[in-house]
Amino acid sequence: MYKNLRNHIESIVPLTDEEYTLVSSYFKIKFFKKHQFMVTEGELTSYNYYLVSGLTKLVYTDASAKQHILAFAMEDWWDTDYQAYFTQTKATLSLECLEDTQALCITLSDFHELCGALPKMERFFLEKVTRGFLASQRRILSLLTTSVQERYEQLIVQHPALLQRVPKTQIAAYLGVSREALSRLGPK
Amino acid sequence: MYKNLRNHIESIVPLTDEEYTLVSSYFKIKFFKKHQFMVTEGELTSYNYYLVSGLTKLVYTDASAKQHILAFAMEDWWDTDYQAYFTQTKATLSLECLEDTQALCITLSDFHELCGALPKMERFFLEKVTRGFLASQRRILSLLTTSVQERYEQLIVQHPALLQRVPKTQIAAYLGVSREALSRLGPK
DNA sequence: ATGAAATCGTGACCGATGTCACAGGCTGTA
């Protein structure tokens, strides 16, 4: 079972059936409904989630209650408050479902155990984290160099499905502008 | 030799003398002068650099020749155009020395060989990349949530030495504002 | 020492964006 996860891992490192059985034994499936929190600000973050289906947002809420979206995640993405997860401290971010979501989750200690038991998985995660790091750098660059309009147009090109599933308010919170500013450049 | 590197690695995974001898055999030392490019936009990026001493900036130059600084790096930091390095494609960033710099460098194929020969090093790099990823996420959040002034003040607190070594123009290019805007909020 | 280049502050002007307010449309629920 969990063919999704197996395909996902095997896109980077091949696994035998026995190996995958071992891998999957470390994961537990969880179901969440729209508006539920998978990670809650101020609480400990027990799990790293691999999303089987659904849609989530990773959010920071600032002092004036304004929301800033670090990332959306959907099928085949990994997501959690990594800072809190890896350091086992209280979350500063929240991970909230924008749709009903199924996820496979793993604790930090199981994560380490798994890497120890199967070095291939360490390679897999190294590759994954590296890609995440590169994506973050691209995002920083895009925040530094491009206008809101350019970022919006790129988002439309790269994730057209998102716009159908997420209200503009949230898109604005992801792009780093107010809802109104985003609305103004739409009609043009 | 290269005690820096050994201490750096051992802050995460302990090494025997033999292991470290093996590790260091994969690295080559290089010397650069101020204004030299360690990575040049448009060219292939052969190396990942561990900085022994000196100071560098990782820069993107946009269509209108404006510079945007992704990161400064100094002693004990790793630096290169990772996108270009890991995918072995032409660099879109430049890595330029702001001071004379010594660095230990490793090719991508040697990097993979080293990880294969010594799984500990895979763990080390996983840890390193993870921290880099977390730092990037913090930077994104700070770009989304804080004003130029706040970012400037945080930079002063976190890296006071930088301000002594780097002209304000470059600081501005790192913070994501014009030189003039940064100058205006200095006297406060 | 001398000239060229870099650094830095400052003023004027203007476009982009945040904030606040209002209105219409849509959806879900009692």
Place this chain on the structure above:
DNA sequence: TACAGCCTGTGACATCGGTCACGATTTCAT
């Protein structure tokens, strides 16, 4: 049906930051 809550667009206004221009000072290389 009726209501409440979201989502979206739009206008008015103030502010922030970009751009251009100027000049003073410092740094650097010849």
